[in-house]
Amino acid sequence: MAVEKITNGTEAVLKVSGWLDTQSSPELEKAVAELDGNTETLVFDFEKLEYISSAGLRQIVAAHKKMNGKLTLRNVQSDIMSVLSMAGFDKRLHIEA
Amino acid sequence: MKHSIQKEIIVVLALELIAVIAACALVTYRNSYSSALKSSRDDSRNAARVAGAIISEYGLDTVTDPENKELYGKIRRRLRSICKGFELDYLYVYTIEGNDECHYIMAVASKDENDRIAAERLGLGTIRDCHPLHAQEQAAIKGEISDELFILRNEFGGDMTWIVPFFDNNGKARALIGADDALYLYNAGITRHFFVALIPISLLIFIAHMVLFFIIHRRIVTPVKTIANHMRTFDPSHEEEPLQVNSQDEMRSIAEAFEKMSRDIHLYIENIASITSEREQSRAQLDVARKIQYGMVPASFSENRNGVDVSALMQPAKEVGGDFYDAFTLENGNYCAMIGDISGKGVGGALFMALTKSILRDRMKQIMDPAAVLNKVNDDLCAQNPEGMFATVFIVVIDPMTGRVQYANAGHNAPLLISGGEVSLLNPEPGIALGLFEDAGIRNGNLTLKKGEGFLLYTDGVTEAVNTEKAFYGAERLLSLLKNNTPKESSAAANSVKNSVEEFFAGCEQFDDITVLSLFYRGEDSELELKPSLDEFKTVRESVLELCAGSGSAKKALLACEEAFVNIVSYSGASYIKFSCSAGGGVLSVTLKDNGMRFDPFAGESSAEKDFESFDKGGMGISLIKQIAEKTEWRFENENNVLTLTFKI
Numbered sequence A: 001m002a003v004e005k006i007t008n009g010t011e012a013v014l015k016v017s018g019w020l021d022t023q024s025s026p027e028l029e030k031a032v033a034e035l036d037g038n039t040e041t042l043v044f045d046f047e048k049l050e051y052i053s054s055a056g057l058r059q060i061v062a063a064h065k066k067m068n069g070k071l072t073l074r075n076v077q078s079d080i081m082s083v084l085s086m087a088g089f090d091k092r093l094h095i096e097a
Numbered sequence B: 001m002k003h004s005i006q007k008e009i010i011v012v013l014a015l016e017l018i019a020v021i022a023a024c025a026l027v028t029y030r031n032s033y034s035s036a037l038k039s040s041r042d043d044s045r046n047a048a049r050v051a052g053a054i055i056s057e058y059g060l061d062t063v064t065d066p067e068n069k070e071l072y073g074k075i076r077r078r079l080r081s082i083c084k085g086f087e088l089d090y091l092y093v094y095t096i097e098g099n100d101e102c103h104y105i106m107a108v109a110s111k112d113e114n115d116r117i118a119a120e121r122l123g124l125g126t127i128r129d130c131h132p133l134h135a136q137e138q139a140a141i142k143g144e145i146s147d148e149l150f151i152l153r154n155e156f157g158g159d160m161t162w163i164v165p166f167f168d169n170n171g172k173a174r175a176l177i178g179a180d181d182a183l184y185l186y187n188a189g190i191t192r193h194f195f196v197a198l199i200p201i202s203l204l205i206f207i208a209h210m211v212l213f214f215i216i217h218r219r220i221v222t223p224v225k226t227i228a229n230h231m232r233t234f235d236p237s238h239e240e241e242p243l244q245v246n247s248q249d250e251m252r253s254i255a256e257a258f259e260k261m262s263r264d265i266h267l268y269i270e271n272i273a274s275i276t277s278e279r280e281q282s283r284a285q286l287d288v289a290r291k292i293q294y295g296m297v298p299a300s301f302s303e304n305r306n307g308v309d310v311s312a313l314m315q316p317a318k319e320v321g322g323d324f325y326d327a328f329t330l331e332n333g334n335y336c337a338m339i340g341d342i343s344g345k346g347v348g349g350a351l352f353m354a355l356t357k358s359i360l361r362d363r364m365k366q367i368m369d370p371a372a373v374l375n376k377v378n379d380d381l382c383a384q385n386p387e388g389m390f391a392t393v394f395i396v397v398i399d400p401m402t403g404r405v406q407y408a409n410a411g412h413n414a415p416l417l418i419s420g421g422e423v424s425l426l427n428p429e430p431g432i433a434l435g436l437f438e439d440a441g442i443r444n445g446n447l448t449l450k451k452g453e454g455f456l457l458y459t460d461g462v463t464e465a466v467n468t469e470k471a472f473y474g475a476e477r478l479l480s481l482l483k484n485n486t487p488k489e490s491s492a493a494a495n496s497v498k499n500s501v502e503e504f505f506a507g508c509e510q511f512d513d514i515t516v517l518s519l520f521y522r523g524e525d526s527e528l529e530l531k532p533s534l535d536e537f538k539t540v541r542e543s544v545l546e547l548c549a550g551s552g553s554a555k556k557a558l559l560a561c562e563e564a565f566v567n568i569v570s571y572s573g574a575s576y577i578k579f580s581c582s583a584g585g586g587v588l589s590v591t592l593k594d595n596g597m598r599f600d601p602f603a604g605e606s607s608a609e610k611d612f613e614s615f616d617k618g619g620m621g622i623s624l625i626k627q628i629a630e631k632t633e634w635r636f637e638n639e640n641n642v643l644t645l646t647f648k649i
Helices: A025-033 A054-066 A078-086 B005-058 B060-064 B069-085 B112-121 B135-141 B183-232 B250-296 B346-367 B370-383 B474-484 B490-504 B534-547 B554-572 B612-617 B621-628
Strands: A002-008 A011-020 A041-045 A049-052 A071-074 A094-096 B090-097 B101-109 B127-129 B159-167 B173-182 B300-305 B308-315 B323-329 B335-342 B391-398 B404-410 B416-419 B422-425 B445-448 B454-458 B514-521 B528-530 B577-584 B587-594 B631-637 B640-648
Touching: A002 A025, A011 A025, A011 A054, A025 A054, A041 A054, A049 A078, A049 B554, A054 A071, A054 B554, A054 B612, A078 B554, A078 B621, B005 B060, B005 B069, B005 B090, B005 B159, B005 B173, B005 B183, B060 B069, B060 B101, B069 B090, B069 B101, B090 B112, B101 B112, B135 B159, B135 B173, B159 B183, B173 B183, B183 B250, B250 B346, B300 B323, B300 B577, B300 B587, B300 B640, B308 B323, B308 B335, B308 B490, B323 B346, B323 B514, B335 B346, B335 B454, B335 B514, B346 B370, B346 B391, B370 B391, B370 B404, B391 B454, B391 B514, B416 B474, B422 B474, B454 B490, B474 B490, B490 B514, B528 B534, B534 B554, B534 B577, B534 B587, B554 B577, B554 B587, B554 B621, B554 B640
Parallel strands: A011 A041, A011 A049, A041 A071, A071 A094
Antiparallel strands: A002 A011, B090 B101, B090 B173, B101 B127, B159 B173, B300 B308, B308 B514, B323 B335, B335 B391, B391 B404, B404 B445, B416 B422, B416 B454, B454 B514, B528 B577, B577 B587, B587 B640, B631 B640
C-alpha cells in the first residue's frame, strides 16, 4: 500500500493505492496523524485502492471522527464501494464515486 | 310451451261434439220426416175415408143428383167440418172418366176464401184434364192405395195430396177422394218433431262432454301442471316440500316418483358435498405432509467442504413419496452420506420416512459405523412397525483426510463408483431392507477413493422410470450415461442423471420420486499449519487467490477470510491456525482450525446494529463475514475451533 499526500490550502488529499488491510492500515493511521493543524477538510482518494478490510474501515471511521465529519471519499471503485455498503458507511460518509 | 294439451283436448272435444250432434240431427231428422209423413198420410186417409162414409150414407148417385141440391149442400158442410177437423187444406171427391179427365163431384176447403173458390171452380160437374194421372190416382181407380208422394205446389206453398178410392155398397171403386194436407203444416210437423227430439239429446251430449273435459282437466292437466311447476322450482340444495297431488291414480305415482327422485338427488348432493369437503381436508393435510417432507429432504443440496464435495437432487412424484437422503459431518471428522427409499407412498410412507431418517441420523452421529447403525435401526424399526413398512438404505462414510470409505447396504440399489476414470456398479452385499426382520446382519464394505473419485447413489425412481414406450430407464442406461461423460464433481453428476431421467420419461407421468446423491473425494492435504500472526495471512491470500483465479468475487471472499483470520490471531490465544481450502462446482470452501479458546463467532448478535462511531474500535469483521459468505459454520471438534466458510465463485 502507498499513501500520497497533496495539500491544497486547508484541504488535504490522501491518495491511497494498493491493499488497505490489517497489516497496511497503520500506515494510513500514521499519515492521518501527521496532517498539520491547518487542515480543515480531508479527502481520501481511493482511485487506485484495490482492497479494503475492516482494519481499513476502522481507519476511515477514526479519520471521520478526527476531522469532525469533514471527510470525503473520492473516486471509490465499485468493489470497495460494495464493502463500504455492507458496513453501512455509504449512509454516514460523504462519498464521491 | 308450443302446444297445450288442454287446448288440444278442448278443440278435439268441440269437434267431436259438433260431429256427434250433427249425426244425431241427421238421425232425428230422418225419424221426424218419416213420422210426419206417416201422420200426414194416416190423418189424411182417415179424413178421406170418413168423407167416403158420409157419402156412402146417401149413395153416390143420390149425392150427384142435381135435383138434390139441399142434400148436396148438407153433405158439403159435413165434409168441410171433417176437412177442418183433420186440419186439411182441401177435401174433394171426383171420378176419372174417358181420357184422364177429372169429373169433380164436390170440393171443400178449411179456409173460407179457399172454400168459396173450391165451390165455384170445382163444383159438381166440373171437368179438368188430369193427364197424366198420378200413381195414387191410378191405384185408386183400381181400388188400391199407393204410398207414392203426390205433392202439388202452388202460390200458397203447396199441398201433400193423399188419394183413397171410394167404394159403393157393392165394393166397387166408383170415385176418388182426395185429401190435401198443407205442406207448411207438414213441414212444421217435421221441424217440431226434429227439435223436440234433438235439443234434449244435444244437451245431454254437451253435458257429457263438459263432464269429460272437467275430469280430464282435474285429473290430468292440473296435476301435470303442479308437477311441472314443482320440477321447475326444484332446488337440490333444499329438502323438497311434498307434492300437492290429491289423487290416487297414475298422477299420484308420477308425483311419488318425482318426490323419490328429488329426495335421492338431495341425498346424493349432500353426500357429494361432504365427500368433497373431506377430500379437500385430506388434500390440505397431504399438502402439509408434503411441505414437512420437503423441509426434511430439500429438492437440492450441495456442500463442498472437509475434502468432500456432495450434491443431492430430489424430484418428488405427485404424491407424497418415500425417498430421502441426508449428508452431514460426524464428530470424528468423517463425512456421512445416505440415501433411502420407503416402501409405500402417501402420508404413511412420509411418516415412516421421517421416523427412519431421524433415527438414522441420530444413530449415525452416536455410533458412526454404517453397518452397526443399520443393524440397530433395523431392530428399532422392527420393534415399532405395525404397518409392516420397510426402508432400503445405503450409507457411505468417508474420511476426508485419507479417502477411506466404509459403506453398508440395507437392500438398496447398488450405487455407481466413479474411480480411476471408470464408472462401474459397486457390488455391495445386498443386505436386507430395514423394518422387516430382526438381526439383519448387515456388514460394512470398505474401499479407498483417490482424489477426484466418487460415488453416485440413487433410488429406484431413476432405474425404474418408464417412458412412453413402457421401457425402464435401467441401470445400463445410467452406467453408459456416466461412462460417456464421466463427471468430475458431484453437482455435475447429480444434474446429468436427473436431466437424463427427466428427458427419458418426458410425456409420461412420474410414478416415483427420483433422488440422486453424488459424493466426490477432494482430500484435505491442502491443510497448512500457520502461526497465529498477521504476516501468515499472505499464505491464505495466495491460496485463495489461486483457487479463485479470475473470479470477480475473489477479493470479497478474501476479505471474509482476513476478518476471520485476524479475529483468531487477535483474540483466540491459539498456538496454530490450520488452513485448508478447496474449490469446485462454483463453490469455494475455506476451513480455519485453531486450538485457541472455544468461541463461536456467529453465536452473538449481529454487530451491524452497533453504532457507526464505535467502529474504529473494531467489531465489523463478523458482520462482513456473514454478509459475504454463502454459508458459515462453526463447530468445536477435537479441542479445535473449526470454522468453515463457503463462497459462491
